[in-house]
Amino acid sequence: MGLGTVGRAFLRALAENRDDIGRRLAEPLEVTRILVRDPARHPEERHRLTTDARDILDDPEISVVVEVMGGREPARTYMLEALRRGKSVVTANKEVLAYAGPELWAAAEAGQADLRFEASVGGGIPVVQGLTQGLAADRVRSVVGIVNGTTNYILTRMTDEGSSFEQALAAAQAAGYAEADPTDDLDGHDAARKIAILASIAFGAHVSPDDVAVEGIRHVTAEDIRYGQGQGWRLKVVASARLEADGLLLRVGPAFLPQDHPLAGVSGAYNAILVEGEPVGQVMFFGPGAGGGPTASAVLGDVIEIAWGRHQGVSAPRPVRYRPCPLKDPATDELAAYWRLDVVDRPGTLAQVAQALSEASVSLRSVEQRPKPDGRATLLLVTHRCREGALRQAVANTGRLPVVLSMGPPIRVEGVD
Ligand code: NAP
Numbered sequence: 001m002g003l004g005t006v007g008r009a010f011l012r013a014l015a016e017n018r019d020d021i022g023r024r025l026a027e028p029l030e031v032t033r034i035l036v037r038d039p040a041r042h043p044e045e046r047h048r049l050t051t052d053a054r055d056i057l058d059d060p061e062i063s064v065v066v067e068v069m070g071g072r073e074p075a076r077t078y079m080l081e082a083l084r085r086g087k088s089v090v091t092a093n094k095e096v097l098a099y100a101g102p103e104l105w106a107a108a109e110a111g112q113a114d115l116r117f118e119a120s121v122g123g124g125i126p127v128v129q130g131l132t133q134g135l136a137a138d139r140v141r142s143v144v145g146i147v148n149g150t151t152n153y154i155l156t157r158m159t160d161e162g163s164s165f166e167q168a169l170a171a172a173q174a175a176g177y178a179e180a181d182p183t184d185d186l187d188g189h190d191a192a193r194k195i196a197i198l199a200s201i202a203f204g205a206h207v208s209p210d211d212v213a214v215e216g217i218r219h220v221t222a223e224d225i226r227y228g229q230g231q232g233w234r235l236k237v238v239a240s241a242r243l244e245a246d247g248l249l250l251r252v253g254p255a256f257l258p259q260d261h262p263l264a265g266v267s268g269a270y271n272a273i274l275v276e277g278e279p280v281g282q283v284m285f286f287g288p289g290a291g292g293g294p295t296a297s298a299v300l301g302d303v304i305e306i307a308w309g310r311h312q313g314v315s316a317p318r319p320v321r322y323r324p325c326p327l328k329d330p331a332t333d334e335l336a337a338y339w340r341l342d343v344v345d346r347p348g349t350l351a352q353v354a355q356a357l358s359e360a361s362v363s364l365r366s367v368e369q370r371p372k373p374d375g376r377a378t379l380l381l382v383t384h385r386c387r388e389g390a391l392r393q394a395v396a397n398t399g400r401l402p403v404v405l406s407m408g409p410p411i412r413v414e415g416v417d
């Protein structure tokens with residue numbers, strides 16, 4: 001289902017690796033039907049195209065449905081029906097999986113069919129298998145990663161080449177990394193779905209993307225990035241799930257990382273996921289996080305696993321039993337933050353800003369003032385570590401000052417006290 005960036009790459013990988021796959025499996029894999037919206041766009045595949053999902057769902061010869069259409073509906077409905085009717089499903093669709101995971105697992109159990117979704121997180125990185133199988137014995141404490149290729153590509157181009165945000169986004173879209181609606185990438189929703197999926201696996205709890213505190217990168221400017229570079233920091237969109245004493249803390253947002261942080265050197269459309277658990281310690285999964293080829297590799301790997309399982313007579317899903325897991329309020333978390341304000345450049349401005357922070361019990365670590373035309377100035381502030389709730393109060397206090405013309409949201413800085 002779907003013949004876009006991923007679907008086309010899947011057919012290519014299947015054709016190119018047919019002999020190797022054939023050697024590993026007892027029966028050949030054959031794609032008999034392909035669902036699209038507009039057949040005129042795919043003349044080379046016209047003999048097996050359909051615009052009617054019933055041609056797949058009602059066909060008893062089809063044992064595996066590969067869903068690479070995207071979007072919540074009708075993908076969810078098709079997957080549920082396929083599973084209930086005993087067809088195994090492989091999907092790259094993090095949106096459906098993150099929101100409808102329990103429903104899909106129930107359908108898989110009812111139909112005794114397999115549900116696999118390696119491609120939904122980290123593109124070609126086998127992180128789902130790594131967590132479900134490789135680290136099955138561990139008590140996971142945290143999963144922290146760069147899980148959106150589009151935003152990592154954009155920030156890398158802005159940092160290394162000085163590209164504008166718009167140029168970098170256009171290049172990411174041309175390369176096939178971005179979602180059909182790039183809002184999902186830019187505003188952090190794609191990463192929120194992925195960290196929700198990883199957290200559900202790692203902590204055995206059903207985590208919804210709505211549980212994740214999300215912030216996007218539209219407000220980030222070249223000046224922010226250059227300032228961070230001057231401090232030895234790299235700006236990344238970090239998705240994290242941490243099990244703390246008072247609950248599970250889930251967030252996605254831009255963060256400055258010190259250059260020696262394991263995630264700081266992850267560039268372009270690459271993704272990396274750092275898992276900390278007992279007894280394993282730290283494990284990092286790294287690889288291409290988006291694009292047709294890497295994603296098709298993960299999808300095809302899942303199909304091969306299912307085909308092998310069927311050959312062995314094992315096609316039932318592992319039962320999923322979620323446990324309750326309280327969520328931690330992000331306002332009680334601590335952070336140091338960088339913050340850019342455009343202000344009126346006149347005596348007393350800095351004192352008013354400092355007062356607004358002080359009233360919220362937020363302490364300044366450093367301040368840099370840069371003169372701008374027309375009697376304005378930019379203040380680049382870095383705070384000491386403080387409660388996120390206190391920082392929000394400082395933002396509210398500062399926003400009320402007439403001398404403050406505009407301000408971006410504070411950006412978390414890791415590795416600073
Ligand atoms: P895409 O290029 O937009 O392709 C979507 C395909 O699905 C098109 O062939 C489209 O048909 C078909 N389609 C969409 N809605 C349909 C409907 N209602 N009925 C029938 N066909 C429909 O998308 P993509 O980039 O390949 O992504 C597919 C999925 O993989 C998404 O869930 C995405 O999040 C996920 N994913 C993508 C990447 C990546 O790097 N691209 C990586 C990991 C996961 P037409 O051709 O007729 O328009």
Ligand code: HSE
Nearest residue numbers: 148149150178179290
């Ligand atoms: N749009 C997604 C990204 C595709 O940029 O990471 C891979 O899931």
